[in-house]
Amino acid sequence: MAGPGNPSDKAAADRPKRARIEILVRREDGDGFETREVASVSAYLESRPQRIPDADCELARLPAGLRGATTYVLKNRRTEDYLQITEPEKFLWEQMDGRSSLQEIGTAYVLHYGAFDFDIIPALIAKLRSAQLLTMRPASRLREVLARNRRNPAARGAEAVLHSLEKLTVTSRKSHDVFARIYRYGGFLLFTPAAGLALLVLVALGARGAVLLWSESGEVTAALARHPVAAILLVKLCFWLTVVSHQVMHALACVHYKRRVREFGFTMLHGFIPTFYVDVTDIFMASRRARIVNALAGPLVHLFLAALCLSVAGPLRPGLLKGFLAASAILQLQSLFVSLYPFCFLEMDGYHILVDALGAPTLKHDSVRFVRESLWPRLMSGARLGRQEVVWAAYFALSLVSIAGFVVLNVWVLVHASRG
């Protein structure tokens, strides 16, 4: 029982009273009226949420996750928004027929499940209302900080510059037809066993080329060092162009599994990183295999290009071309690793494969929240962590160690290079 000093009591006391408005309702004959106060909470309970027509939405079942719980993906066909919902949320969704009030829906929930979670309905309604959950444009923290400091002329100037750069965004929402055509006229070959075999052969040739390059590494780096500016620009430019093929592969994989490519474009990520992007969130409606193939398709481009560069560079005579190919190959391998490595707090392709395998779509978010809010009290109380909590803690720890390792490695390379 809550005592007088209980924090929850204090929170309840600090919370403002529910708002009330007074309305006046006239009688039908026009003579006379009555006024009554309506509390927001009763209006909420009496509201009758109505789901969109069945023809406008699609529900797909996802495989059981960590806890063995079945989840679903709900798609709004008109806006192409997606929402992951649990079994109880699916039950509530089905009750939202426009005839049942929230109070009645809550009662139905209690009768069905024998208990009631008071947060589930508001949380579900908030989720159902969220229209842009899966937008491919990341919100920039930098922009938020600049917006908060508009009084500062420097921040204002930086914001204006970023705003101008953001206008460089080029987007096509009709790109699906283009990718469907590319797929039809040859793209489909990339998803055949022959393509897989060809990649394996190329990787073997690339490995051979890498061995050859290793024995001549001194000459290769010397050739690059003779033309440093040209080498850096060339390597960076070519790498940047390969980002397009990474995104194109994601799009083709999406088409391969008969899902829709929602958007393809070019944007200045965070206002200053030029990048291409593709919105293939429709793949969530496909099978797990499809999602994993889609996530792998992009990074495999880097493996292909790295193997190609290495296999061509290996037999070449030392020079700028050989150095350029070797540096490009290293950059491509690095991209492959970065794309597939899931433990870095970034939601790259590897992360998507991991969360799909674990059946924990909000792993990063849950993990950060768990560590920030619950881990320490749990450890202090000596309570044993559940399987899911171990996964959250492990993800957080691995990501932290990985980032620290990355920083240390870079510092070591810089120090080593400056000494050399």
Place this chain on the structure above:
Amino acid sequence: MASRPDVTFLRRVPLFKDIDEPTLRALWPRLRERRVRKGEVLFRTNDPGDEMFLIFSGSVVVSKPVTGRVEQVLKHMVPGEAFGEMCVFGDEQTRSATIQADTDAMLLCLHRDDLNRFIEANPRAAARFFLEMARASFKRLRDTSDLVAEVTRWGLEATGLDVEHK
């Protein structure tokens, strides 16, 4: 108004509280009595108007149409309060809200022409009158902005819209 001047009542009306007694006695004959029964609508939003009213007894409800037969209650007014002055002095000569009697009520109404004549004849009293009217307008403005905030809060709570965590 035929009855004996009720200076005590006029002093309770903020608009007239700083005006001297002889001036109020002179104003009294210009006030016309108007009785309304409980539930009766005195005027509706957008009706034309050229009078302001003082509530002598009873109470009225000020409301604004929302939808169908439903209106938002803006205020309950009690004896000593005045309304309708926006129509007399404002740009638009139409009523900005609907007034209906909450109980049987007696109102004193002052026509625009009578008020203008009173102002022209009593410039010092007019200055005090307008000062009080400005104060009353500021208070209404503050009350209205508070109401807007409260109605917004109501809307957020009633719809369960979680804007803080979105």
